[in-house]
Amino acid sequence: MLTYAFKRILWVIPVMIGVSLIVFSLMRVFSPDPAPIVLGQHATQEATDAWRAEKGLDEPVYVQYWTYLTGAVHGDLGVSYYSNTAVAHEIRARFPATIELAVAAIIFASLVGILLGVLAAVKKNSLFDAASMLVALVGISIPIFWLGIMMIMLFSGYLHLLPTGGRINVLLEPPKVTGFYLIDSLLAADWAAFKDALIHLILPALTLGMYSMAIITRMTRSTMLDTLNQDYIRTGRAKGISEVKVIGKHALRNSMIPVTTVIGLQFGALLGGALLTESVFAWPGIGKFTVDSILKSDFPMVQGIVLLIAVIFVLVNLAADLMYAFLDPRIKYGSKKSG
Amino acid sequence: MKRYGWLPALGLALVLGTGLLLAGCNSGTTTTTAPAVGGSTTESTAPPETGGNAANDTFTYAQGADPRGLDPALVDDGESSKVISNIYEGLLKYAADSTKVEPSLAESWQVSPDGLSYTFKLKQGVKFQDGTDFNAEAVKFNIDRQIPPKATADMSYGPFVYGSVKDVVVVDPSTVTINLTQKNTAFLANLAMSLAAPIVSPKALTDGSNSVMENPVGTGPYKFVKWNKGENVVLVRNDDYWGEKAKTKNVIFRIIPDNSARVLALNAGEVDMIDGIDATVVNTITQGGNKLFEAPGMNVNYMAYNTTTEMFKTVEARTALSQAINVEELVQSLYQGYSEKATTILPTFVPGYDATVKQVGYDPAAAKAGLAKAGITKVHMIAYSNPRPYNAATGATLAAAIQGYLQKVGVEATIDTFDWTTYKEKVKAGDFDIGFYGWIGDNGDPDNFLNLLADKDPTMNIARWQDPKYIADIKAALAMPNGPERDAAYGAMEKYVAERAVWLPISHAKTLAGYRPNVSGFIYHVTGNVFLSQAVKQ
Numbered sequence: 001m002l003t004y005a006f007k008r009i010l011w012v013i014p015v016m017i018g019v020s021l022i023v024f025s026l027m028r029v030f031s032p033d034p035a036p037i038v039l040g041q042h043a044t045q046e047a048t049d050a051w052r053a054e055k056g057l058d059e060p061v062y063v064q065y066w067t068y069l070t071g072a073v074h075g076d077l078g079v080s081y082y083s084n085t086a087v088a089h090e091i092r093a094r095f096p097a098t099i100e101l102a103v104a105a106i107i108f109a110s111l112v113g114i115l116l117g118v119l120a121a122v123k124k125n126s127l128f129d130a131a132s133m134l135v136a137l138v139g140i141s142i143p144i145f146w147l148g149i150m151m152i153m154l155f156s157g158y159l160h161l162l163p164t165g166g167r168i169n170v171l172l173e174p175p176k177v178t179g180f181y182l183i184d185s186l187l188a189a190d191w192a193a194f195k196d197a198l199i200h201l202i203l204p205a206l207t208l209g210m211y212s213m214a215i216i217t218r219m220t221r222s223t224m225l226d227t228l229n230q231d232y233i234r235t236g237r238a239k240g241i242s243e244v245k246v247i248g249k250h251a252l253r254n255s256m257i258p259v260t261t262v263i264g265l266q267f268g269a270l271l272g273g274a275l276l277t278e279s280v281f282a283w284p285g286i287g288k289f290t291v292d293s294i295l296k297s298d299f300p301m302v303q304g305i306v307l308l309i310a311v312i313f314v315l316v317n318l319a320a321d322l323m324y325a326f327l328d329p330r331i332k333y334g335s336k337k338s339g
Numbered sequence: 340m341k342r343y344g345w346l347p348a349l350g351l352a353l354v355l356g357t358g359l360l361l362a363g364c365n366s367g368t369t370t371t372t373a374p375a376v377g378g379s380t381t382e383s384t385a386p387p388e389t390g391g392n393a394a395n396d397t398f399t400y401a402q403g404a405d406p407r408g409l410d411p412a413l414v415d416d417g418e419s420s421k422v423i424s425n426i427y428e429g430l431l432k433y434a435a436d437s438t439k440v441e442p443s444l445a446e447s448w449q450v451s452p453d454g455l456s457y458t459f460k461l462k463q464g465v466k467f468q469d470g471t472d473f474n475a476e477a478v479k480f481n482i483d484r485q486i487p488p489k490a491t492a493d494m495s496y497g498p499f500v501y502g503s504v505k506d507v508v509v510v511d512p513s514t515v516t517i518n519l520t521q522k523n524t525a526f527l528a529n530l531a532m533s534l535a536a537p538i539v540s541p542k543a544l545t546d547g548s549n550s551v552m553e554n555p556v557g558t559g560p561y562k563f564v565k566w567n568k569g570e571n572v573v574l575v576r577n578d579d580y581w582g583e584k585a586k587t588k589n590v591i592f593r594i595i596p597d598n599s600a601r602v603l604a605l606n607a608g609e610v611d612m613i614d615g616i617d618a619t620v621v622n623t624i625t626q627g628g629n630k631l632f633e634a635p636g637m638n639v640n641y642m643a644y645n646t647t648t649e650m651f652k653t654v655e656a657r658t659a660l661s662q663a664i665n666v667e668e669l670v671q672s673l674y675q676g677y678s679e680k681a682t683t684i685l686p687t688f689v690p691g692y693d694a695t696v697k698q699v700g701y702d703p704a705a706a707k708a709g710l711a712k713a714g715i716t717k718v719h720m721i722a723y724s725n726p727r728p729y730n731a732a733t734g735a736t737l738a739a740a741i742q743g744y745l746q747k748v749g750v751e752a753t754i755d756t757f758d759w760t761t762y763k764e765k766v767k768a769g770d771f772d773i774g775f776y777g778w779i780g781d782n783g784d785p786d787n788f789l790n791l792l793a794d795k796d797p798t799m800n801i802a803r804w805q806d807p808k809y810i811a812d813i814k815a816a817l818a819m820p821n822g823p824e825r826d827a828a829y830g831a832m833e834k835y836v837a838e839r840a841v842w843l844p845i846s847h848a849k850t851l852a853g854y855r856p857n858v859s860g861f862i863y864h865v866t867g868n869v870f871l872s873q874a875v876k877q
Contacts, residue, residue, distance in 0.1 A: 032760035036798075040415035040495035045796075051492035083408050084493065084552055093568035149599050156607045164604040170571050170591055171397065282595040282604075284569025292404070297760065 008318045012311055019310040020072070020303060024065050027299050034297035038081045055081065068303065077307075078300030082293075087304035091286065095308075096179030097167060098285035101277070102270035104201050105209035110263055113213040114252075117220020117259075121228060122247060132217060139214025148207045148280035155203060165204075165282035168197045204281040208274050212266040219262045223255040230254075256327045264320030271316070272309045395876045397589040398858075400869065401601050401610040405569055405594050408552035411537040412485050415495035417728070417867050420533045421614075422572050422592055424868040426468075427537030427557030430459055430478065431530045435862050437688050438637070438783020440527050444473065444538060444558065454522040454818065455505075461513045465581045467540035468562040475515040479507040480541040482517065496535035499781065522818035524825065525784035532782050533868050560585040560872035569594055585872040586860065605629055605853050611876060612854040612861065612869075617731045618675040624853040632852040633677075637780035637865045638729035639684055639788065642741065642773060642843040643802040650715060650772050657840035659709025660718070660773075661699035663748040669740050670846045673732040677851060681844035683833050684788050688865055690821070691785035691829030698837050698844060707748045718745065720754045721771040723762040728867075729777035729848045734762070737775055737845065767798050774801050783866065785829040786817050792836060804841045 035048045035057075052058050056067060071078060077087040120132040156164040163169075167181055172193045174184040182201070185193035227233065228251055236246045273287025286305060293301040324331045406419035411427060414420070430445040442448075445459040465473040483489055485497035486504050503523040508516045519526060530536050543556035555563050560582065561574035572592040576585040593610055595601040602620045604610045606627030616624065616631075625631055644651040644660070651657050670680045685692045710716075722738035730737060735756045742752040752773075757765055766774055781787050793813040794800040812832050819825040836842065852863050861874040 032758075032764060036763055037760055038493060038495075042415075042496060042499040044498060047492045047498065054492060084413055085408075090568065097569070145597070149597075149603070152600060152603050156609075157603055160607070164607050164609055165595060165600055166593065167567075167570060170567070170573055170593075171589070173567075279597040280600050282570070282593065282597070282600060284567065284594065288596055289569060295758075295760075 005318065005322060008321070009315075012314050015310055015314055016307060017069075020069065020307055021065070023303050023306040024068065024299075025061070027294075027297070027302055028061055028064075031294070031297040031299070034081050034299065037296050068300075072307070077304040080293075080298055080301045082296050082298045082301070087300050090289075090301065091304055091308060092179070094284055094286050094289050097283060098271060098273050098287065100167075100180050100182065101201065101204055101208060101274070101283055101285060102267060104205035105270055106212060106263065106267045107209075108205050109209035109212035109216055109266065112209075113216025114220050114259065116213075116217045118224055118247065118252060120217070120221045121224030124225065129221075132221070136214040136217040139210045139217075142210065144207060144211070144274075145276040145280050147210060148203070148277060151203045151207055152280070162203055163200050165200075165280070167200050167284065168193065172196050204277050204283050207281070208270065208277040212263075212270065215262055215266060216259060220255065220259050223258050224251060227251045227255045253327060257324055260320055260323045260327065264316050264323070268313045268316040271312045396587060397591060398587045398612075398871055398874050398876060399591045399593055399610040400871065401593045401595045401604055401613045403594070403596055403598070403601065403615040406566075406572065406592075409555035409563070409566070409572075410551040411534055411539065412481075412494050412497060413552060415534060420867070421869050422574075423537060423555070423557075424533045424559075425561045425574060425590060425871055426555050426559045426563055427533075427539065428559050429530055429532065429536040429538060430461075431527060431536075433531045433783060433864060433866065435864070438528065438531075438690070438780075438865060440531050443531070445530075448527075450820070454524075454820070455519050456516055457519070457526065458510070458514065458516045461515065462581065463513050465558050466579060467542070467556055467558055468577055468579075469540050469542055469556045471540055471542045473538065473558050474512040475509040476512070477538055477541050478515045479509050480544070481538050482507045484544065485535060494535070496532070496781075500529040500532060500535040524817060524819060524821055525782060525786045527821075528782040528784040528787075533866065534781075561590055583873070586875045587871070590871050602627075602853070605855070608855065611858050611874075612852060614852045614869075616851040616853055617726070618677045621677070621851075628856060629853050630856055630858075632850075632854060632863055634850045634863060634865060635679065635686055635688060636729070636848045636850040637686055637689070637783060637867070638777060638848055639681055639686065640678070640727075640729040640737075640775075640777040640845045640848060641681070641684070642737075642775055642845060644841065645769065645772055645774065646802050646804045646841060647769070648772055650713075650718070653713070654839050655709060656713040656715060658699050659706050659713060660715065660745070660750070661840050661843045662702040662706035662709065663750070664741055664744045664843060665701040666698070666843065666845060667701070669737075669744075673736060673740060674846060674848070677731070678846035678848045681846050684836065684842065684844055685785055685829070685833065686780070686847050686865075689780065689783055689785055689788070691789075691826045691833075693830030693833055696830065696833045696837055699840050703748055710748060710750055715750055718750060718752045718772045719770075720752050720773045720775075721762065721765050722754055722756050722775050723759050724756045725759050727759070727777055728779055729846070730775075731848060734775040741773075763798055766801050769797060769803065776801050780866070785826075786813065789813060789829060789832055789836075790817075792841060802841045804839075806839075809835060 035051055036043060039047055039051060056064055068078065079086055080090055083090065116132040116135065120129040123129050152164045155162040174181065174188040174190050174193045177184050177187055181197035182194060185197055233246060233251055236250050273285050273290055275287040275291055277283060278285045278288040290302065290305050293305065402418050402421065404418050406422050407414040407416045408419060409423060409426070411423050428443050430443060431440050432443040433439065434441055444462055444465060446462050448457055448459045450457055461475060461478070467473055482501055482504060485494050486501050490497050503519045503521055503526060505518040505520045508518065510516055537557060539551055540556035543551050543554065553566060560577055560580045562577045564573040564575050566572045571594060574590040576588045578584065595604055598615060598620060601613045601615065602623050605613045605624065606629065621631060644657045646652055667680050670678055682698060683692060683696045720738050722734035724733060724735050726733050735754065738754045742754060745752045765771065778788060778791060790813050791799050792802065792804055793810045797803050809832065812828065816825055816828040819828060850863060850865065850867060857877045859875055862870040864870065
């Protein structure tokens with residue numbers, strides 16, 4: 001089991017090399033020259049040449065790549081062209097916001113999605129089933145930015161219940177420890193800050209989680225329907241096991257493998273940042289920042305972010321795979337005996 | 340089940356650990372520090388969220404993007420500039436409602452008879468926000484770092500502001516002389532700019548590499564507290580400020596990227612003032628009980644002929660095509676009253692503006708005849724796809740509107756549209772008959788606008804027009820002392836360009852901001868900067 005996990009983690013290395021190679025080449029082939037963007041409208045040719053030389057952009061691409069790779073191996077992701085600050089520092093400043101939002105969104109999506117999916121499957125063809133599937137359909141089709149704006153208009157503009165955006169009222173901001181405001185405010189035992197951070201999280205998490213919730217609902221319903229038709233469910237019922245136990249323990253757990261995969265993939269995608277949700281809710285995460293960095297041809301920044309997202313995807317998928325073993329004792333990783 | 344009970348925990352730990360892992364990967368080559376949470380933080384965290392007076396003690400300004408950084412030497416964007424204007428000051432500043440130059444950290448100045456030496460008498464007793472003294476040495480330090488040999492390539496505005504500086508001489512602690520290599524009257528206007536010109540604490544600049552980008556220290560009415568990237572920049576009143584103290588204690592620049600969300604935040608009363616407004620949201624803002632701030636903007640939006648092409652190398656051909664375009668109607672329909680029709684290249688409040696200048700007028704019949712005579716039936720236009728500060732409707736929309744006018748006179752126009760950065764490459768390459776561009780003024784001096792047409796660089800002078808008389812006139816006017824004679828020289832140059840139909844000036848975009856009805860006292864300057872020290876909330 002551990003050997004398996006370790007092997008999978010080792011896979012990160014070739015993935016990183018592959019991804020870095022791809023993003024490195026793509027940025028250099030398709031992005032506009034960063035020099036005019038960085039140096040602005042008064043840049044002279046000498047300044048442009050000097051800057052390109054300083055950043056090594058006048059070297060052959062393979063030399064640039066090698067320099068980048070050796071730096072990255074030593075933990076140096078380089079310095080942003082645009083803001084002149086360390087890439088790792090910039091990512092660190094924004095990534096906690098993305099994680100906080102993604103975790104909140106996936107918790108909402110999983111809880112509501114699984115609940116709706118299970119109930120829809122159990123009450124198949126009922127009104128509730130139809131309603132759940134309608135919710136799921138709407139969740140998949142609704143444009144996120146529109147949903148976000150509507151939520152703000154309703155809950156902030158009309159009902160005045162929730163803030164329009166941001167992570168926290170800055171005057172209540174707890175001292176930075178982890179960068180996660182919910183955790184930091186708990187560490188500081190500051191309930192006002194915790195409450196404020198929480199109410200700021202509600203609308204963005206609902207908006208961002210809506211799509212994942214819809215996917216999870218549909219997936220749960222369909223696998224539950226399959227499972228409920230299995231012989232062992234009928235046997236269980238025939239044995240007189242309570243319906244709650246049949247559904248909650250036997251059916252649900254056996255349906256969870258594909259659902260876990262979906263949750264894992266969705267979570268990985270959410271951790272990559274959410275451009276539209278972040279824009280609408282002024283959420284200072286990595287998604288909007290990535291797009292801005294691409295538009296500014298900020299090569300080191302884009303490379304750093306893409307590498308990070310690639311690692312996250314590998315790890316989240318690994319976590320999902322390991323969850324299978326937990327959900328289904330028949331699945332075992334590694335060759336040793338089953339125990 | 341028990342066997343693998345630790346698995347979910349491992350999964351979660353892996354995911355969360357990635358962030359920490361990355362956090363651990365500190366760069367070996369840079370020594371960037373996290374935004375300072377200094378002594379003033381506790382001060383600013385004190386007011387509770389809902390207290391009546393506490394809320395009035397915090398002014399929140401929302402803009403669409405993070406500042407690029409807070410070192411005036413290393414940035415070139417409006418978002419940085421707005422924050423910088425409230426933290427730093429320069430030797431000079433602009434009058435509240437024009438680009439006329441006034442004293443700031445310099446009390447007075449004298450120009451030598453040959454026009455090459457500027458001697459500034461500095462205000463005494465002024466301290467930087469880190470407690471160090473502002474004096475002639477500080478001025479020298481700030482200019483020296485932005486001129487050769489110390490200047491670095493990424494100092495966007497250094498060459499513009501200090502390009503004509505030969506050296507800086509400290510006469511005594513409160514007197515400094517700046518020697519120029521050539522006469523340059525615009526130099527005074529440069530010193531009032533919010534980029535490159537503001538004076539930074541030399542101590543802060545030498546303390547650690549690059550820290551000023553994230554920990555600015557100036558002499559201004561507000562001092563820096565913290566910057567949560569992508570979220571907000573927090574300033575607090577500088578109680579030791581030498582001038583009139585700031586009226587509102589806390590100033591927060593909030594970053595709200597989405598235009599509609601920014602308007603909703605204003606309507607909900609979460610922010611006190613917003614920028615980045617276009618005609619489409621004006622009604623929402625006023626219906627929400629807010630006020631609209633509207634002022635002329637220091638910019639120009641224009642169409643340019645590529646004067647190096649066979650097609651448009653003659654004045655007649657350019658004039659004929661310009662006659663086909665009804666600029667007045669175009670500006671009204673595209674910008675709905677939030678841009679003024681341009682009659683000159685210079686905005687009306689810039690010295691040298693001349694109301695008697697006439698551009699080529701709309702005359703479709705004459706256009707048809709002239710174009711037929713010149714044999715023009717097809718033109719190739721290039722345009723940018725995004726909105727620009729001088730053209731909210733995008734270059735592509737403007738080009739399409741002009742395409743419509745040309746169709747009426749029998750000319751078929753093809754439009755190639757590119758994103759802004761690619762567009763600039765295309766402009767540089769020069770493969771076009773007609774291009775669209777604009778200029779955002781830097782220092783409020785007429786030279787800043789009119790020398791574009793004398794520039795050799797095709798990304799500045801996209802018409803690629805090189806007229807020896809015009810170039811000589813630009814050079815002469817730059818050396819003239821400020822006054823009616825210099826203004827008249829620029830008026831004459833405007834006429835000269837208009838007669839030759841090199842550009843078709845389209846419009847000057849107005850500066851728009853929305854603010855809460857209980858807010859007053861802010862200065863939203865024609866340079867696009869906002870000065871909040873005298874802003875109050877009732």
